[in-house]
Amino acid sequence: MDVKGGVRRFFEASPPLTLLALAWIAFMVIVAFGADFLAPYSFTALDLRARLHPPVFMGGKWAHALGSDELGRDVLSRLVMSIRLSLLIAFFGTMIAAAFGTAMGFVAAHFRGKVEAVILMLIDFQASMPFLIIALAVLAFFGNNLVLFVMLMGLNSWERYARIARGLTLSANEQGYAAAVRQLGASNLRVYGLHVLPNIASTLIVSMTITFPETILLESGLSFLGLGVQPPLTSLGNMVGYGREYLTRAPWIMLSPAAVIVLSTLSISIVGDWLRDRLDPTLR
Amino acid sequence: MTALLEVSNLARTYDVRRGRWPFARLATLHAVDGVSFELPAGRTLGLVGESGCGKTTTAKLVLGLLPASGGEVRVGGEALPAAHSPHWRALRRRMQMVYQDPLGALDRRLSVGRQVMEPLVIHGAGSTAERRDKALAMLDAVGLAQHHFDRFPHELSGGQRQRIVLARALILDPQLLVCDEPISALDVSIQAQVVNLLLALQQKLGLAYLFISHDLRMVRQVSHEVAVMYLGRIVEQGDPDRLFATPAHPYTQALVSAIPTHGRARKRRIVLPGEPPNPVDRPAGCAFHPRCPHAVERCRIETPALRLLADGRRAACHLAEQIA
Amino acid sequence: MLRYLTGRLLRAVLTIFLVITFAFFVLHLSGDPAMMILSADAPPESVKAFRAAWGLDRPLWIQYLAYVWNALHGDLGNSMRDGRPAVQLVLERVPATLAITVPAFLLKLVIGIPAGIYAALHRNSAADRLTMMVSVAGFTVPSFVLALVLVLVFSVQLGWLPSAGSDRPTSAILPIVTLGIAGAAILARFTRSAMLEVLGQPYIRAASAKGLQWRTVVVRHALPNAAIPTTTIVGFMVGTLIAGAVVVESVFAWPGIGRLLVSSVSNRDLAVVQVILLLVAATMVTANIVVDVVYGWLDPRLRRGGARGR
Numbered sequence: 001m002d003v004k005g006g007v008r009r010f011f012e013a014s015p016p017l018t019l020l021a022l023a024w025i026a027f028m029v030i031v032a033f034g035a036d037f038l039a040p041y042s043f044t045a046l047d048l049r050a051r052l053h054p055p056v057f058m059g060g061k062w063a064h065a066l067g068s069d070e071l072g073r074d075v076l077s078r079l080v081m082s083i084r085l086s087l088l089i090a091f092f093g094t095m096i097a098a099a100f101g102t103a104m105g106f107v108a109a110h111f112r113g114k115v116e117a118v119i120l121m122l123i124d125f126q127a128s129m130p131f132l133i134i135a136l137a138v139l140a141f142f143g144n145n146l147v148l149f150v151m152l153m154g155l156n157s158w159e160r161y162a163r164i165a166r167g168l169t170l171s172a173n174e175q176g177y178a179a180a181v182r183q184l185g186a187s188n189l190r191v192y193g194l195h196v197l198p199n200i201a202s203t204l205i206v207s208m209t210i211t212f213p214e215t216i217l218l219e220s221g222l223s224f225l226g227l228g229v230q231p232p233l234t235s236l237g238n239m240v241g242y243g244r245e246y247l248t249r250a251p252w253i254m255l256s257p258a259a260v261i262v263l264s265t266l267s268i269s270i271v272g273d274w275l276r277d278r279l280d281p282t283l284r
Numbered sequence: 285m286t287a288l289l290e291v292s293n294l295a296r297t298y299d300v301r302r303g304r305w306p307f308a309r310l311a312t313l314h315a316v317d318g319v320s321f322e323l324p325a326g327r328t329l330g331l332v333g334e335s336g337c338g339k340t341t342t343a344k345l346v347l348g349l350l351p352a353s354g355g356e357v358r359v360g361g362e363a364l365p366a367a368h369s370p371h372w373r374a375l376r377r378r379m380q381m382v383y384q385d386p387l388g389a390l391d392r393r394l395s396v397g398r399q400v401m402e403p404l405v406i407h408g409a410g411s412t413a414e415r416r417d418k419a420l421a422m423l424d425a426v427g428l429a430q431h432h433f434d435r436f437p438h439e440l441s442g443g444q445r446q447r448i449v450l451a452r453a454l455i456l457d458p459q460l461l462v463c464d465e466p467i468s469a470l471d472v473s474i475q476a477q478v479v480n481l482l483l484a485l486q487q488k489l490g491l492a493y494l495f496i497s498h499d500l501r502m503v504r505q506v507s508h509e510v511a512v513m514y515l516g517r518i519v520e521q522g523d524p525d526r527l528f529a530t531p532a533h534p535y536t537q538a539l540v541s542a543i544p545t546h547g548r549a550r551k552r553r554i555v556l557p558g559e560p561p562n563p564v565d566r567p568a569g570c571a572f573h574p575r576c577p578h579a580v581e582r583c584r585i586e587t588p589a590l591r592l593l594a595d596g597r598r599a600a601c602h603l604a605e606q607i608a
Numbered sequence: 609m610l611r612y613l614t615g616r617l618l619r620a621v622l623t624i625f626l627v628i629t630f631a632f633f634v635l636h637l638s639g640d641p642a643m644m645i646l647s648a649d650a651p652p653e654s655v656k657a658f659r660a661a662w663g664l665d666r667p668l669w670i671q672y673l674a675y676v677w678n679a680l681h682g683d684l685g686n687s688m689r690d691g692r693p694a695v696q697l698v699l700e701r702v703p704a705t706l707a708i709t710v711p712a713f714l715l716k717l718v719i720g721i722p723a724g725i726y727a728a729l730h731r732n733s734a735a736d737r738l739t740m741m742v743s744v745a746g747f748t749v750p751s752f753v754l755a756l757v758l759v760l761v762f763s764v765q766l767g768w769l770p771s772a773g774s775d776r777p778t779s780a781i782l783p784i785v786t787l788g789i790a791g792a793a794i795l796a797r798f799t800r801s802a803m804l805e806v807l808g809q810p811y812i813r814a815a816s817a818k819g820l821q822w823r824t825v826v827v828r829h830a831l832p833n834a835a836i837p838t839t840t841i842v843g844f845m846v847g848t849l850i851a852g853a854v855v856v857e858s859v860f861a862w863p864g865i866g867r868l869l870v871s872s873v874s875n876r877d878l879a880v881v882q883v884i885l886l887l888v889a890a891t892m893v894t895a896n897i898v899v900d901v902v903y904g905w906l907d908p909r910l911r912r913g914g915a916r917g918r
Contacts, residue, residue, distance in 0.1 A: 244756055
């Protein structure tokens with residue numbers, strides 16, 4: 001399915017956009033790492049004398065550059081911490097999905113038979129259900145904590161990696177380098193770790209650029225509904241959900257995290273398309 | 285003295301479903317069915333037949349890449365250990381394989397040198413410097429230059445890639461090389477070079493080859509003995525010159541008549557009716573009888589055994605004496 | 609074709625059964641519902657009574673069989689909150705959800721498909737670029753952000769439309785538009801790439817080379833062939849009619865299935881969550897089967913035999 005071909009075609013003529021996207025991603029990573037230094041206030045610090053201050057560009061003061069919320073908490077500080085948490089969740093979610101999915105793909109391709117049939121059934125099942133619904137059901141059944149939530153994000157797109165890993169491993173095993181190396185007497189660890197994995201790595205990395213924005217959107221959606229990251233922690237979706245209560249009086253609470261979500265997913269998609277062109281011609 | 289490779293009554297069956305229904309009737313596919321041969325050290329056995337006749341399955345069984353359903357493979361007098369067991373891994377030093385598609389058999393991401401050295405790394409042989417020296421010597425032995433060491437497979441030609449595969453297979457000093465269609469993917473002009481290289485290496489290193497091909501002329505050129513397979517069984521086996529000059533089995537006759545000749549007037553080409561049957565629906569009696577121009581009633585009922593003929597070769601045909 | 613469909617139906621039933629089993633076991637692994645519904649310091653006798661009332665004191669496998677038996681009879685338990693049958697509670701919400709998802713679905717089709725076709729036929733034109741720009745936004749802007757921006761513009765700034773609720777007919781407009789825009793963007797991109805793919809095929813060039821009018825080529829040859837891949841994504845959209853509005857319903861306080869799901873999840877009203885899970889699975893599976901049938905009807909290669917391996 002050529003879902004993202006349009007992005008590619010649209011931006012093909014303008015590589016500067018890729019640079020902008022890369023710059024934005026780099027900026028986000030710096031913000032995430034330096035959150036403690038960049039946040040002017042503690043993200044939970046209340047200042048009841050400075051409630052609902054507008055941001056600078058709406059006539060506010062530099063003391064609260066992006067304004068403050070109903071409880072007088074600094075929006076910029078909360079935004080910085082939210083970026084950190086949202087990126088962390090999306091990063092670990094993507095990593096878990098990639099590791100788990102790739103492992104399942106290897107297992108399916110290695111053992112074939114019944115094991116493969118069961119894994120394929122799980123893949124079909126996951127692909128046929130909207131993951132938001134599955135995620136909500138799991139949260140209902142198991143309750144919520146950060147570890148479980150990150151694991152859940154990791155379940156989001158494992159089937160994509162499993163499918164890729166299984167397909168490529170099967171062809172490598174059939175009549176190819178994997179079979180040849182195994183025939184030389186190599187252990188499974190060597191075959192999968194040193195040969196198959198590096199060979200499919202570029203395809204997996206390109207897939208990560210697809211699932212990373214998906215994970216951000218899923219996390220922020222659930223957090224927006226109040227079912228994801230729980231206070232006092234804050235994520236981008238949380239901020240938007242909280243800001244929705246003050247949409248009329250203080251739209252800035254919701255606008256800045258919303259803008260960060262959109263810019264980040266857009267940037268990663270653009271970079272993903274660019275990477276796909278460079279790394280993996282087979283995915284086109 | 286025992287032969288390097290002894291194969292007796294080797295069989296491999298697969299359970300297959302008829303149709304796509306989950307409860308469809310199961311059937312048994314005999315990919316290889318009672319194959320026996322011996323291969324002495326330093327000699328070449330050619331295995332020929334149409335695609336799907338069980339040549340490649342035989343190769344995989346001989347190397348222990350597939351478990352056999354029946355029969356036995358002995359290497360240097362010892363039975364083949366279970367696939368991927370430590371003992372089996374150790375045995376890789378004695379038997380190696382050359383593939384039809386060299387580009388597929390090589391890891392595109394690794395340099396030529398690292399791939400040629402890899403068997404030494406896997407089997408923990410030598411220091412890093414020794415491995416490098418040995419790999420360079422091996423490249424030289426297969427007719428590649430030192431500067432190929434740091435190249436990547438896609439930068440080389442098909443013939444050069446097959447030489448890399450050969451170098452990788454030979455670096456452990458094996459005694460047996462199983463060559464599965466080693467030249468059929470190469471340009472015709474390159475084929476002869478690779479075949480000559482194989483012959484030279486055999487002279488120099490005393491290698492034994494199990495040489496699998498559908499190209500009868502190549503097989504005749506390299507083999508000390510030839511076995512013809514049809515539907516998982518050997519139908520004729522013997523000295524290549526005699527076998528190709530006066531084939532005893534009607535199937536061999538048909539194969540030989542299809543070899544293009546030049547110069548004097550062409551022999552009449554025997555065109556076999558029909559396709560080789562699906563190995564699942566193996567005909568009763570002699571498996572070849574539906575396509576055989578000489579078939580008689582007996583061929584429909586009784587399966588012919590591979591038996592010794594007067595001139596020292598073997599054929600699995602009731603009428604071998606009359607036909608030859 | 610018939611044999612193919614039978615196989616699909618078998619798999620569909622299996623999927624539903626899997627969801628039932630999954631729901632049951634997860635339900636029982638997730639802790640003691642008695643402790644969750646009653647407070648942790650409830651008197652032991654009332655906990656015991658609660659367990660007996662819900663059959664929680666029987667062995668697990670008997671509970672499972674009873675559960676499957678009841679599920680097959682349409683009885684999926686009562687809401688642990690207000691005691692009414694969960695199925696009834698959920699089905700009550702279906703009309704409200706369909707009231708926004710069906711118009712949104714039509715909106716997606718009416719905007720998305722023509723936009724995609726137009727963009728493909730006028731490749732690299734300004735209209736094409738605009739379509740692609742909007743569709744990229746549809747992919748990267750989360751629906752709750754889009755919803756809030758629409759509220760900000762049309763309710764807060766302009767004051768034209770109500771921002772939430774379901775008391776006025778105009779209340780449905782913003783939810784429908786939110787769902788419709790996002791879906792139309794995806795559909796437009798999909799249709800465009802399907803069209804471009806088909807337009808690049810040799811038979812299209814052959815058809816125009818033999819002198820057919822371009823219009824005829826497009827209508828007779830390109831559109832039917834581009835319809836085949838587009839069916840897949842449209843079918844998937846049909847499958848989300850029930851549950852595709854979770855976030856949007858929550859933003860607009862629209863009393864549909866999605867909002868019920870979110871509130872049941874926060875209240876941990878498991879019976880209701882299970883019913884919704886099953887309903888969603890059933891819808892998705894049905895939609896998939898319908899897509900397969902339509903596929904078979906559109907693709908002449910499939911019409912006979914059904915030998916295509918999928």
